[in-house]
Amino acid sequence: MSELLKSYAKVAGEDAVVKLQQLAAPMKGAKFVHVNSTRVGGGVAEILMKMVPLMNELGIDTSWEVITGEDKFYQCTKGMHNGLQGDAVNISEDLLKAYEETNAKNAETLRPILEDADYVIIHDPQPAPLLSLCPKRKGKWVWRCHIDASKPHPPVWNYLSQYVKDYDASFFSLADYAQQLPHTQYLIPPSIDPLSEKNMDLDQSEIESVYAEFSLDAERPIMLQVSRYDRFKDPIGVIKAYKFVKESVPEIQLVLAGGGATDDPEGEEVLREVKEAAGDDKDIHILLLPPDAHKTINALQRVSDIILQKSLKEGFGLTVTEAMWKGKPIIGGNTGGIRLQIVNHHTGFLVDTPEGAALRIIELLQNPEKMREMGINAKEYVRENFLNTRHLREILSLFTILDDQSKT
Helix, strand or coil: CCHHHHHHHHCCHHHHHHHHHHHHHHHHCCCHHHHHHECCCCHHHHHHHHHHHHHHHHHEEEEEECCCCCCHHHHHHHHHHHHCCCCCCCCCCHHHHHHHHHHHHHHHHHHHHHCCCCCCEECCCCCCHHHCCCCCCCCCEEEEECCCCCCCCCCHHHHHHHCCCCCEEEEEECCHHHHCCEEEEECCCCCCCCCCCCCCCCCCCHHHHHHHHCCCCCCCCEEECCCCCCCCCCCCCCHHHHHHHHHHHHCEEEEEEEEECCCCCCCCHHHHHHHHCCCCCCCCCECCCCCCCHHHHHHHHHHEEEECCCCCCCCCHHHHHHHHCCCCCEECCCCHHHHCCCCCCCCCEEEECCCHHHHHHHHHHHHHHHHHHHHHHHHHHHHHHHHHHHHHHHHHHHHHHHHHHHHC
């Protein structure tokens, strides 16, 4: 067992790593390709950043390709993202044309790699048409949807499904997200990497450095939400909850720590709205962090007393997993993948409104023992269910099934 695999064994257990080695053994030397639309920003990029090296460590020849496009392409795919989450968006023919042309252009570059691959995972709507643009493919292709597609806007799903239907399989984070498709669908929740800078243990000096860096008072409680500035993450609702809490706990501080993703064109507009809602309140700290600020986020999560992810829609919510891994009680929106992680009253609280969030925050601040107990439960729940060793085991199992089916 290599040093990297030994490191995972220390956190996830040796049995988890041995199972990975067993599943990977028949795939040694096989070519495995992941394709998405951004290398920085967002949960997909964070997962791939660590999963790809782990797969290579197991002897699978794994690469990560990223498609690129112009503004119209990203406007279209943002509309698709919102439409899959239920917004009644109207995507123009002009934007759909840009989407198709961008995929065709990327296919010219990626076709030799993809057609030669033994296994391919295409992540989310952005590169979905690539399958139809690689007619000489030899491997198994799977479409992975990270989005809450439980109630998609019909015109968006009808358009996208024409590309998705021909994949060998697809997988979603929750059963509610699965759609009518002519192939087998699997359920595989996402995960965090416990060895990454965002989740590894930090020295106390590194943790405490964020107090001075962001003008936070170490003697007063802190509530935190980490997410990109997106309306579905409900940062305005978080500010409302904070204002309710402040009426009972005037010393409370709020940190909104976010950044952008290269495939999200709406971020700047939402950030302006957040700043307007915050006004001149000096206890609201709105941070725009670079994509590589992993240790900073790690430290902020560790110094915070309460962590929120008050999303209105959420495919999964890796920031919830990350915070739980730090032993923190989580206040989360009662939606999507957050419900898979927060066991209500055990690892945190599920809420529907800013007022509900505020009541739960006040309850925990007034009961430190309950806060500590929930934090312990939360970390253990992540260890058992949401580390990347489990995630990769299920992905390799999926492709093992597809290989076995092709032999019969």
